[in-house]
Amino acid sequence: xxxxxxxxxxxxxxxxxxxxxxxxxxxxxxxxxxxxxxxxxxxxxxxxxxxxxxxxxxxxxxxxxxxxxxxxxxxxxxxxxxxxxxxxxxxxxxxxxxxxxxxxxxxxxxxxxxxxxxxxxxxxxxxxxxxxxxxxxxxxxxxxxxxxxxxxxxxxxxxxxxxxxxxxxxxxxxxxxxxxxxxxxxxxxxxxxxxxxxxxxxxxxxxxxxxxxxxxxxxxxxxxxxxxxxxxxxxxxxxxxxxxxxxxxxxxxxxxxxxxxxxxxxxxxxxxxxxxxxxxxxxxxxxxxxxxxxxxxxxxxxxxxxxxxxxxxxxxxxxxxxxxxxxxxxxxxxxxxxxxxxxxxxxxxxxxxxxxxxxxxxxxxxxxxxxxxxxxxxxxxxxxxxxxxxxxxxxxxxxxxxxxxxxxxxxxxxxxxxxxxxxxxxxxxxxxxxxxxxxxxxxxxxxxxxxxxxxxxxxxxxxxxxxxx
Amino acid sequence: xxxxxxxxxxxxxxxxxxxxxxxxxxxxxxxxxxxxxxxxxxxxxxxxxxxxxxxxxxxxxxxxxxxxxxxxxxxxxxxxxxxxxxxxxxxxxxxxxxxxxxxxxxxxxxxxxxxxxxxxxxxxxxxxxxxxxxxxxxxxxxxxxxxxxxxxxxxxxxxxxxxxxxxxxxxxxxxxxxxxxxxxxxxxxxxxxxxxxxxxxxxxxxxxxxxxxxxxxxxxxxxxxxxxxxxxxxxxxxxxxxxxxxxxxxxxxxxxxxxxxxxxxxxxxxxxxxxxxxxxxxxxxxxxxxxxxxxxxxxxxxxxxxxxxxxxxxxxxxxxxxxxxxxxxxxxxxxxxxxxxxxxxxxxxxxxxxxxxxxxxxxxxxxxxxxxxxxxxxxxxxxxxxxxxxxxxxxxxxxxxxxxxxxxxxxxxxxxxxxxxxxxxxxxxxxxxxxxxxxxxxxxxxxxxxxxxxxxxxxxxxxxxxxxx
Numbered sequence: 001x002x003x004x005x006x007x008x009x010x011x012x013x014x015x016x017x018x019x020x021x022x023x024x025x026x027x028x029x030x031x032x033x034x035x036x037x038x039x040x041x042x043x044x045x046x047x048x049x050x051x052x053x054x055x056x057x058x059x060x061x062x063x064x065x066x067x068x069x070x071x072x073x074x075x076x077x078x079x080x081x082x083x084x085x086x087x088x089x090x091x092x093x094x095x096x097x098x099x100x101x102x103x104x105x106x107x108x109x110x111x112x113x114x115x116x117x118x119x120x121x122x123x124x125x126x127x128x129x130x131x132x133x134x135x136x137x138x139x140x141x142x143x144x145x146x147x148x149x150x151x152x153x154x155x156x157x158x159x160x161x162x163x164x165x166x167x168x169x170x171x172x173x174x175x176x177x178x179x180x181x182x183x184x185x186x187x188x189x190x191x192x193x194x195x196x197x198x199x200x201x202x203x204x205x206x207x208x209x210x211x212x213x214x215x216x217x218x219x220x221x222x223x224x225x226x227x228x229x230x231x232x233x234x235x236x237x238x239x240x241x242x243x244x245x246x247x248x249x250x251x252x253x254x255x256x257x258x259x260x261x262x263x264x265x266x267x268x269x270x271x272x273x274x275x276x277x278x279x280x281x282x283x284x285x286x287x288x289x290x291x292x293x294x295x296x297x298x299x300x301x302x303x304x305x306x307x308x309x310x311x312x313x314x315x316x317x318x319x320x321x322x323x324x325x326x327x328x329x330x331x332x333x334x335x336x337x338x339x340x341x342x343x344x345x346x347x348x349x350x351x352x353x354x355x356x357x358x359x360x361x362x363x364x365x366x367x368x369x370x371x372x373x374x375x376x377x378x379x380x381x382x383x384x385x386x387x388x389x390x391x392x393x394x395x396x397x398x399x400x401x402x403x404x405x406x407x408x409x410x411x412x413x414x415x416x417x418x419x420x421x422x423x424x425x426x427x428x429x430x431x432x433x434x435x436x437x438x439x440x441x442x443x444x445x446x447x448x449x450x451x452x453x454x455x456x457x458x459x460x461x462x463x464x465x466x467x468x469x
Numbered sequence: 470x471x472x473x474x475x476x477x478x479x480x481x482x483x484x485x486x487x488x489x490x491x492x493x494x495x496x497x498x499x500x501x502x503x504x505x506x507x508x509x510x511x512x513x514x515x516x517x518x519x520x521x522x523x524x525x526x527x528x529x530x531x532x533x534x535x536x537x538x539x540x541x542x543x544x545x546x547x548x549x550x551x552x553x554x555x556x557x558x559x560x561x562x563x564x565x566x567x568x569x570x571x572x573x574x575x576x577x578x579x580x581x582x583x584x585x586x587x588x589x590x591x592x593x594x595x596x597x598x599x600x601x602x603x604x605x606x607x608x609x610x611x612x613x614x615x616x617x618x619x620x621x622x623x624x625x626x627x628x629x630x631x632x633x634x635x636x637x638x639x640x641x642x643x644x645x646x647x648x649x650x651x652x653x654x655x656x657x658x659x660x661x662x663x664x665x666x667x668x669x670x671x672x673x674x675x676x677x678x679x680x681x682x683x684x685x686x687x688x689x690x691x692x693x694x695x696x697x698x699x700x701x702x703x704x705x706x707x708x709x710x711x712x713x714x715x716x717x718x719x720x721x722x723x724x725x726x727x728x729x730x731x732x733x734x735x736x737x738x739x740x741x742x743x744x745x746x747x748x749x750x751x752x753x754x755x756x757x758x759x760x761x762x763x764x765x766x767x768x769x770x771x772x773x774x775x776x777x778x779x780x781x782x783x784x785x786x787x788x789x790x791x792x793x794x795x796x797x798x799x800x801x802x803x804x805x806x807x808x809x810x811x812x813x814x815x816x817x818x819x820x821x822x823x824x825x826x827x828x829x830x831x832x833x834x835x836x837x838x839x840x841x842x843x844x845x846x847x848x849x850x851x852x853x854x855x856x857x858x859x860x861x862x863x864x865x866x867x868x869x870x871x872x873x874x875x876x877x878x879x880x881x882x883x884x885x886x887x888x889x890x891x892x893x894x895x896x897x898x899x900x901x902x903x904x905x906x907x908x909x910x911x912x913x914x915x916x917x918x919x920x921x922x923x924x925x926x927x928x929x930x931x932x933x934x935x936x937x938x
């Protein structure tokens with residue numbers, strides 16, 4: 001079943017139905033996407049009204065293309081989509097993405113059209129993503145069926161986080177946000193009305209995908225008929241890699257709104273919490289939270305316990321980080337007397353050595369090095385937060401190299417927290433490029449570390465289950 | 470007492486002790502700050518080692534300056550500060566900011582020096598901010614005693630939020646962050662060791678300050694001797710304008726860390742919650758939360774109730790906003806049947822009219838206008854959230870003008886929620902410049918609206934107290 005999805009993400013040949021030279025048309029934008037150097041396969045325009053598009057021979061229908069077609073992308077009005085699907089069946093196309101809207105989301109007339117597509121799919125074995133979606137954005141293969149121009153929606157670079165969403169609006173917003181913040185993605189899929197391919201197929205595929213380290217999903221609800229299978233699949237996947245779900249419709253009033261949005265049964269939040277816990281799914285509060293946990297899990301190892309070391313150059317930020325850790329059930333234990341003694345002799349008397357280790361505002365990068373070398377190698381800590389307020393005068397960007405060497409030396413997860421303007425942002429970008437997740441507030445840094453502790457617990461629980469059975 | 474603080478913020482004459490031509494020296498940076506055109510008064514360098522600084526006559530001591538001095542800024546080693554204070558006493562200086570560290574924060578030797586300063590202050594009536602602080606950054610008068618170079622710490626423009634903090638590191642980070650995000654400030658004060666001026670003096674002064682609409686404060690704890698007076702003063706101020714406190718040391722472990730940071734009694738979180746509630750103080754989770762509430766309260770009127778209208782072009786974001794409102798105790802009532810009917814006849818059938826009003830991804834600015842015109846003028850709603858995902862193709866930047874006209878027309882608070890890349894960010898900046906607070910996630914938009922509801926309740930409770938007494 002998973003192998004069936006390969007032509008969506010890695011097609012050798014693509015037909016774009018509705019391709020045109022017009023930049024403002026959906027088919028025009030999608031066709032152009034496949035002409036970019038990132039896509040290594042061959043693309044064929046299909047448009048009965050013309051014989052060539054941008055100098056490339058155009059075909060009247062998919063079945064007139066002389067070569068076999070792995071993937072067809074359809075961007076024409078809903079009414080003629082069933083006819084094109086029949087043509088794809090005749091041609092032996094393996095996979096179809098239907099971008100077009102105007103199906104069951106608009107009422108009974110559209111639902112009738114969609115039913116025809118479902119029947120062709122089931123009969124022919126053609127796999128279908130959509131209709132009513134923006135389809136796929138894949139940084140590994142250059143497949144890009146998103147139809148918003150670059151001026152409106154940025155395209156992020158290569159990364160290891162994959163994102164799936166029924167909603168196209170969210171997929172577009174997530175791509176745009178990540179392009180802006182510099183966070184790379186692997187494969188992004190908006191699957192719309194789910195005439196065929198659904199979230200179960202996708203987490204199964206991405207679970208086995210070597211280019212995906214973390215899966216993020218936007219979910220309004222599970223259906224009674226497929227919810228069990230979804231959770232079972234998720235449980236398999238979370239053995240290998242984390243799944244983070246942004247679940248909307250948690251409140252009673254929100255779940256009513258979800259019904260009118262996608263018809264999803266958002267249902268009782270406690271039931272979802274329980275089911276997600278069983279399946280090893282990590283629940284995110286929102287996209288910001290979800291992608292901050294995802295970038296952390298994609299770049300740092302899971303923690304083996306919940307004892308957090310905090311090293312800071314701003315005492316207040318240290319205190320706030322302790323509060324945030326405490327609220328998440330993380331522990332911030334004091335160092336043993338022996339290590340405190342080492343730190344006391346290395347630092348000025350006004351530094352605090354009690355965890356948070358407060359290096360104070362006249363610190364340089366060297367003090368950070370000493371604090372981590374003294375404590376992170378001991379068995380007393382499982383993970384660390386480095387608070388690096390870069391306004392302090394003696395701290396320079398060599399702090400990035402120092403933190404990186406610490407991560408390499410102790411193989412324990414570390415995240416950084418820093419907040420400020422231009423200088424700080426350039427430091428933050430360097431830290432992130434070096435693989436150190438960097439968060440702008442104590443609460444968000446604590447949440448990032450929590451995700452590593454949580455995923456460590458999920459893996460551990462799974463190991464215990466296995467050895468018990 | 471408040472009038473006493475005027476020379477700190479609006480001095481006609483300033484002496485900088487430690488002024489020099491060296492850009493790397495603290496006194497050098499501060500002296501240069503006062504030469505900028507934003508400062509309209511006269512600045513005198515005081516430095517016994519030279520006769521002029523950057524071409525301006527320098528004086529051996531403050532008392533040798535021929536004119537009266539309103540404010541002296543001291544940036545020389547701690548050991549000679551008491552001698553300079555005596556000289557200021559002789560000169561009749563009204564206010565002194567002591568930037569220098571090396572006082573009670575470093576132990577008993579420093580505490581002895583600080584005690585000498587306290588004695589001079591009490592005897593002479595000279596008001597002192599510091600020692601061990603970065604002092605004042607005032608966008609109204611150009612007073613700027615912050616000594617970090619612009620490359621390290623940005624300076625924000627004029628706004629109506631004032632910020633006070635014992636911690637200098639936080640004041641610097643807050644300035645730098647706001648410079649980056651474009652959020653203006655009014656007066657920012659880091660008051661360090663509080664040898665004289667403390668948070669009570671400052672909230673009293675800023676409470677009466679016409680250039681301050683919202684006060685944000687970073688606080689680790691109140692002392693048993695002055696806590697009561699602080700709360701009493703806060704209660705007076707919150708009648709006129711909101712006070713938002715970022716309180717660190719809420720957890721048991723965090724309150725221990727706070728003791729070693731500033732010696733503050735962070736104490737029991739529930740006690741603080743109760744005391745803040747009585748005083749009408751709004752508690753923020755962290756700086757991000759605090760300044761997002763502050764910018765909202767500085768630009769929108771308080772809400773007269775908790776019934777929130779949500780209008781969105783992304784159904785999922787609508788659902789998540791309902792969840793977030795629900796978690797904060799806000800209501801999201803359905804529109805009456807009559808208004809629903811109006812919306813149904815104006816919108817395509819696939820739009821939802823149940824609140825969230827889901828205009829869907831093919832909306833233009835016109836649909837927003839219709840939704841707000843139909844509902845926000847009715848007595849059924851107290852405030853609104855406009856979710857504007859700007860990736861959708863038919864929405865252009867005229868949405869800014871539309872939302873602005875709605876705010877003007879109905880005099881009910883409105884915040885926007887938008888998330889994305891370059892195009893979205895330019896839209897968000899335009900919205901903010903037009904006075905519409907714009908937040909990047911549903912949860913943060915809901916929190917912003919909550920702050921307006923909360924401050925409305927605080928004002929209402931105060932009115933009821935008054936009419937009862």
